[in-house]
Amino acid sequence: MTQPRQQTRRPPQAPPLSTRELNRATLARQLLLGREHRDRRDAAEVVEHLVGLHSQLPGNPYTALWSRIEGFDPEEFSRRIERRELVRISLQRSTLHTVTARDCLALRPVLQAAQERLLTPAFGRRLAGAEPVEVAARARELVEERPLTFHELGALLAAQWPGGDPQALATVARQLLPLVQVPPRGLWRRGGAARHTTAESWLGTGPAADSAPDASDASDAPDALVLRYLAAFGPASVKDAQTWSGLTRLTEVFRRLRPRLVVLRAEDGTELYDLPDAPRPGADAPAPARFLPDYDNLLVGHADRTRVVGAAARAAVWTGNAARPAFLTDGFVGGTWRLETDTRRARATLLLRPLGPLPRAARAALEEEGAALLAFRVPGADHELTWEAPWYG
Template identity: 60%
Template sequence: MTGRPLTTRELNRALLARQLLAERSPWDAARAVTHLVGLQTQVPGNHYTALFSRLAGFDPRDFSRRLAEREFVRLSMQRSTIHTVTAADCLALRPVLQAAGESSFRSNWARRLPGVDLAELAARAAGLAAEQPRTLTEFGALLRERWPESEARALGAAVRHALPMVQVPPRGLWQRGGAPRHTTAQSWLGAALGTETAPDALMLRYLGAFGPASVKDAQMWSGLSRLREVFERLRPRLAVFRDEQGTELFDLPEAPRPGAQAPAPARFLPEFDNVFIGHADRTRVISDEAKSRSWSGGSRPLPVFLADGFVRGSWRIDADRGRTRATLLLTPFGPLAPAERSGLEKEGARLLGFHAPDAAHEIRFA
């Protein structure tokens, strides 16, 4: 079926609804992470702020326990970047996304490893991982015994592209840290990977969490190529729209698409949040000007806040050594309406209570 053109604000409200940011969901964390097809967590603890902003009554300690008990795992998934996913999705979806990892390896590391057979490297690395979790630096040093002419850093990076390498706790646990030590998903979860590699089902799930979206959007999100033929197979099952530039957008027919005037509460998001990495055209949530201001020194993204559904500034929490005082500093990228400031102050108080529950709190606008 073909629908009418969708405005940027309508696409914004659809994205907020799909990403559980229009209102907090009562869902359990596993259901939410499954619906979202994982959470991008290049920064290990980012899943806590991401889920705090999406779920009612989210308990970070319970999530941390479940991560330690292997209900959730962190590994390279979409675009070969680290995501927090359920154990079930790790096993089922990593084979679908393996092609993206191999493509990333060829683009970034293969030229540094002439003569290295990736299949042999994967087999040797799997044996090393079965002995104990290791850092990629340790993998590289050990693999260099087999390929002494190769760069150890490149060998270690190749391991993450060749195998589904889980980053094991304590990395990613609540208010804890640790070196990024890896083992294979099969070893960590005691189960085999799935055998399905066709991306059709994954694309339907992508639309459920990020749609309406173009083929280019889906390719950007997943890291997979040649998805046009996949969407053509799926077309009879999908609704088809266009954005204000005329780009064809696909969606699930029954998925929520609120109107442009649907309310959009203040929300605080971590670096690399899902809403930024789901589309090639990100103007449905962040303007080009805001995008240019949301990077620290041009090299690292900042945590940002949403007002009226769009990125309107950055934030950080400063706490003293004993965490007796905590200040939420908000840096708007432009003027905020009084109602927007009020909403940010109320939501900011909740954020401080989440991250520093025992401290005295202060909220300041830079």
């Protein structure tokens, strides 16, 4: 008599993470549920945890860190840039980031492929036959003699390759060389042209330093980067990690790492990965009012941004590839803000434009946090906070 076949029971799947649960988990990783005290983890350690801070605008990292660190000292952070402990360099998505010196040396080789992908055959026609490797070698000599702006570098390279477009020649140098911006660019309340030299020249060492966090050989370097990404941005999908880093073909990396990760699901069924011991607070965890600068990590760290930017907020926050400064209320983008000062910085106005009507308690919390932001950004000035008409409704 044929015995009935026993069916293998699969363990029940965990319920999908709701958007609010994803929101709270990401805010916890980004240190936006509660400020980190600088005695527990200083600014450089926070920058390393966040795998760098987007720095297209020189003031961005200062506002980002003020929103994340209790007692953040911008002058000390600025002095650490002068001491070459922190640098500004093109990294994720080929955009400018502020990172520690050791992360500069560790991350740029891992992300180099994303830099080189921009040098397409169509772009090459602007070089008028100049070989990119030769252009980069000459550019290295020039910027290591003295830091140069891209305009100055392009003009000097065009003198050697007269048929080439100076801007294109300088772009080759930017994509192939680890060029850092030197002070006073990026210092607190100080300006200066964006002048560049190589990371090796500025830091006095070569890439892939043994002291770099999670340093490893080139074969598994993307694995270490993905683990750090999840620690700061998880839970996240493969596509999220690719969008954040600018790298492609990370599916195999996640496949290798899968035994070390927990696998979760978003509400739409997307597979998400996370570190087993990473914080995932519940959906009801309180989320305070916070102000984010343009291109904050929270705004650009995922392909699917619905965990923080709802459908109504996208058009308000994003204009093309530009992300406006935004404020958070109940953990989600609730509107945009801008800071206006007079020429003497004697008067400063913080203008808040909500997406729509806000509850009285949310407005009061934003006004309190906004007053603190004004005191941080423009101390000693006469301060005013103004509500503008909502984006919608």
